Amino acid sequence: MLSAFPTLLSYSRFSSLLIRFILSIIFIAYAYRTFRDPEARIPQKFVGLIEGVAGVLLLIGLWTQVAALVIIVDMVMCLIVKFRSRAFLSDGVNYYILLLVMAISLLITGAGWLAFDLPL
Secondary structure, three states: OOOOOHHHHHHHHHHHHHHHHHHHHHHHHHHHHHHHOOOOOHHHHHHHHHHHHHHHHHHHOOOHHHHHHHHHHHHHHHHHHHHHOOOOOOHHHHHHHHHHHHHHHHHHHOOOOOOOOOOO
16 A cells, blocks of 8 residues: 555554544534524424434444444435435534534444444
8 A cells, every 4th residue: 555654554543533522522412502592493403313312322432333323414414404404514514424424433433442333
C-alpha cells in the first residue's frame, strides 16, 4: 500500500474511536436538548430517546454497528424532511450529511479502541 505516512496506518483504529466519541456526544446532546424542550411532543421525545440511547451505546462502544445503523436511519429521515421542505441546499443539510457519513464509517469499520463489543 502506498502511503505518505505509513507509520500512521498502525493507528487506524484510533480514528474509529474519535468518530465514535464525537458522534456520541452530538447525539447525547440532541437527546438532552429534546427532553429539555417544554414544547416537544411525544413523537419528538421518542426520537430523542432513541438518539440518546444510540449516543450512549456509541460512547461506551457497545453494539456500535447497530447504534450506527440507527443513526444512519435517523439522518436519512432528517435529510428526507429537509428535501421535502425545499431546504436541501441549506447549511444544516451539510451537517446532517457529515453525521451520516460518520455513522456509515462506524458501520463499516467498527468501534475501534476502547469498546466493549467485538465486530459483528
